[in-house]
Amino acid sequence: MTHRRLIAVVFASVLSCWAPAPVYASPEVPMCVAEQARLVETTINVDRPWISAGGMCGPYAAPIALTEADPTSSSAVRAYRQATQLIAAARYEAARLKLDLAHQGLPRIADHIALQSARLELLRDRPDRAAIFFAEATESIHESVRVQGSFGYAFALLRADDPVGEAALHDLLWTYPALPERADLLFEHARSLLRQQRHDEAAQILHAIRVDHPGSHLAPRAGAELTRLARLGYHTPELTTEARVRIARELVRTGPLDKAKANVNELLETSLTPEQDARVHYLAGRLARYEGRWQAAETYLRTAQGFPSADVASTREIKDHANDMAQAAAAREKATVLVALSRLRARRAYAAIPSTQLRDMIRLASPAGLKDEVDDMLVALGARAGVASTTLLDAAMAAVGTGGEGLIIVLLNRVAKQDNTRYRAAALYHLGRAHERGGRPDEARSYYSTTLETGDEYYAIWAVNGLARLEAGSRIESPEGFSDLDRRGMPRAPQTADSELAGRLEPIAEIHSDTYPWIGRAADLLRIGERDSATAELFEAYLSWRHALGKPVARAGLDSVARADGRVHESIATDLRAARLGLSDSDRATLSSVAASLGDMGTAGGFAGPSFIETLPRAYEWLAVPAANRYGLDPNLLLAVMRVESAYQKHIVSYAGAVGLMQIMPRTGQLIAHALGHEDFSPADLLDPRTNLEFAAWYLTSLIRRFDGRLPLAIAAYNGGPHNVRRWMQECADQTSVDVFLEQIPFSQTHRYVRRVLVNYEAYRKQQQLPPPTLSVRLPAQRVDPLSF
Known part of the structure; x- marks a missing residue:
């Protein structure tokens, strides 16, 4: 649940938080919530209503080790589970009372329960109350909960038409400049302005959505709303030529690419200013480059060079790309x-x-x-x-x-x-x-x-x-990377009882309550059945241990996705560092074992060390096999790529911004989502292993087919980009074979990457007594790649 799409997390399908949901079944927002928000006359008071006179001053003041034997804890766990059933039955008022009991009885995870309470209040059409609970979540010690709380707080205030909402939105977007749900928040802001009869301001925001987020599922709705306002006689911004150029730029960046090509081609036939002409020809050059049309790419880029531009960096970039395309086009002349x-x-x-x-x-x-x-x-x-x-x-x-x-x-x-x-x-x-x-x-x-x-x-x-x-005695040709459906039986997700795992964590949580509070939180989350959130807490404990070792993980989790930047690593006090380094080998072995029992092989390997990773665990196989089977792909290939890309760390984010198990770039994820028809996709979805593996399976299958079944070329394209692989093919001798081509890959990372994936692929196949992969040495003929990503 921790990293599901923020919109769903905040207010849409609360049911998805309590029961298994389809991978892409995100509700269409914000229409899934009651259309008319309840107005409040004054600014929302964010004081916590659940603080009792008995001194329960929030979830972090003094973590209490609660066990199943503790009657308070047991009743709180029961109350939470009953709340899930009541929500499923749409008995929201009764569910609210149960969540209040759970909140008071499980103080270590009060922030998690506050998130659930906030979602429930939105379902009850009480955004004012929801904002109070979201405010509590913003103070969480877990970065993902803080991001969700901050997003929900701004959204709820906007939904309530609270005067503080606009300031909260501004602060949120400043703190998280790459927030995946930016367009959704802007759309909610526009709706709030419309409810307040501030039509001109709303029109400006709707226009910004149409121009700056043209590939999102909200762009057509924003356009339709602008048309409605215009019919009612309100002033709406015109779709100027400059706006059309901006739309084309965003479509090239995030897709859908068919719309991007159509928009760029239309603009090429339009009378533009010199600066606009330069930008449009540059976009045309980028598209041609992605498709492997080297001569056309050079022509467009040289034309772009001919127009004056005040942007020196862009001018230099255009020149460099033009020279590269000229080199590729002339490589065989x-x-x-x-x-x-x-x-x-x-x-x-x-x-x-x-x-x-x-x-x-x-x-x-x-x-x-x-x-x-x-x-x-x-x-x-x-x-x-x-x-x-x-x-x-x-x-x-x-x-x-x-x-x-x-x-x-x-x-x-x-x-x-x-x-x-x-x-x-x-x-x-x-x-x-x-x-x-x-x-x-x-x-x-x-x-x-x-x-x-x-x-x-x-x-x-x-x-x-x-x-x-x-x-x-002849060439052997067979499908590379593909296989028949895995008929050995569908792997099952780990089945260890949550209460048993919580019991194994509790002794460690008691010893390290001050230094590793996330361990106790994981135990409580397991008791209420929130396994995904529990694994996220264990990962946070691992990150803190790594930080104490002086080896911090630079980027991970929803915070890094939303910031498009690294984690904030504050200096650690000497006594706290020493205490965290006191995590014994036995404790780390237990944490590794629990993480593995939860299916999180990345955190398990982090605590256990390289020897665990070297065993090549079949991580997330219960997700990898069905994802691979949908496309006829060999699941072992997904496992091999996962091993090399992330070492099974589902939360990891690279310096370049690649996300999750299979390290999918947000732009690539967006383009895959368009290809699959999942228009409500958000880069945050890539933190979900199911979505990440589904997208990777589709993309690898696409790459294998686009390179005529040559698996090593598809692997190289997965890492270095298909347009680069086609360019390198163009710059090789006509009779070059695949194995020789791989020796000449100029990107050192991609050069090593192909080798590592193939070696791990062969090792994973060997685990199932399968022969080494059959690989053709014939390099496919060059051709234009219409998919172009």
Whole structure:
């Protein structure tokens, strides 16, 4: 529940908080709540009504270790569970009374219960009361609860037409500039203004939604409301040419891309100012680049360069992209490449050119098919002593498809003879490939077998495929990364009783109540059946332990998504740091075991250490298998990507902003959502493992098919972007094979990423006694990619 879409969390389907809900069944807001808000005459008082005279001063003053044997705790747990049933039966008043009892009896998680009470008050059409409960949640010690509380507080005030609402909205958007539900809040603000007869202000906000959030599900509703206001005679902002350019920019950024292309093409035929023309041509260039239309991309970008712009950074970016596209477009044009080679050679003999420059010149000449030039440079390198192994290997790989196989073998032999080089396995494998291409199967078989003896897991996968091809006497073609439905039985989510897990946590919670309050909170959340929230609390405890170790996790959770920035790491007092470092090995083992029993292998691995991760747990398999089966994908591929992307951490956020188990970028998630028809998607949804795996399964399937079934290319595209993979293919020799192409990936991260995923994929398959993946070496033909993300 912790990271579900904020709109759903705040006011829509309260039922989704109590019972399993469809992955994408987010209600259409704000129409799911009563249309007429109850007006309040004065500013809402956020004093907590539940503070008793007996001194219960909030949930954090003095955490109390409550066990199931404690009658207060037991009755509070029962009250909470009864409240869920009453809400399901739409008996809201009775549910409110039960939640009040739960709130008083479970002070460690009073903030969580306050969130539930706030949602209930919204269902009761009491936004004024909801705001009070949301205000309590904003003081939580858990970042996700604070974000939800802050969002709900602003929303409830706007729904109540409270004068404080606008200031709360301003503060919220300033604190969380990337708040996933920004458009929803703005829409609610506009509705509040309309209820107050402030039509001009409402129209401005509706216009901003239409222009700045054109791909959202609220844009057409904002447009329809503006049309209604205009019919009633109120002034509404015009959709100017400048506004249309802004709409096109946002559509290119967040989709839907078909609308983006239509808008950009329409603007290209429109009379624009020079600055607008530059921006539109730049957008057209971006779309062409994503699709792999290099010449068209360069043309659009060069045109954009020709218009004056006051933005120096944008001008430089356009120029750099234009030069990149020109390089890609001309990579196979012999005349252009010959001119470039002549300039680099500068009338020198090849023997006088440094080795690394010769390698780069081979990279330039090979895609253009300049065989004589490539061979001459290979001869010069082969005759030279003291050349680094990496330079020899890179030059040999760049020459494949154009240079003579004998000359390539000379370079590879020099690398293979160096026992102490980490490139020996690569050289041995590619010697086998060179002999296979040359029609010498016995020599190829020998080199493949020797490659297996090196112990290199990545090249072993390719060597096994090479031996299989030789055995079959022809190329082996089979679907890569796909499989039949997993018929071994659908994996089940962990079934350990919540009360048992809570009991295992309680002794640790008592010892560390001051230093790790999240452990006791997790125990109480388990008692009331909130497993997702409990895992989030254990993760927060893990983050605090890491911080005490001096190894803080930079970005994680809803707060990082909403801020588009890292976590705020305040300095830790010396005594608190020492106390947190007092978490014993036994305690950490228990926390790891409980997290694993809850299915959170990321937190389990964090507490247990690398040895746990190295066992390759089949994390979230009960979600991965059905997601993979929907698209015919091998679930082991999802597990392998998850292992490399996040080490099974569902809350993690990368420096680049990628979110969750499969590290999906918010823009990619938005485009996937459009493709799947989930128009109410929010980047916060990517923190939900079910959504994250569903999107990743669809996207990986799409990439495999777009690259003609070549799994390694799809993996490279998942990390480096499909448009980059197509560009790298364009800059390789015409007869380059997949395995050779992978050696030439210029992004070092993507280069390593493909290897790591394939090795883990093979390991996960081995767990199920499945053979290594079958991989084709044929590079698919270049073509335009209409999906373009």
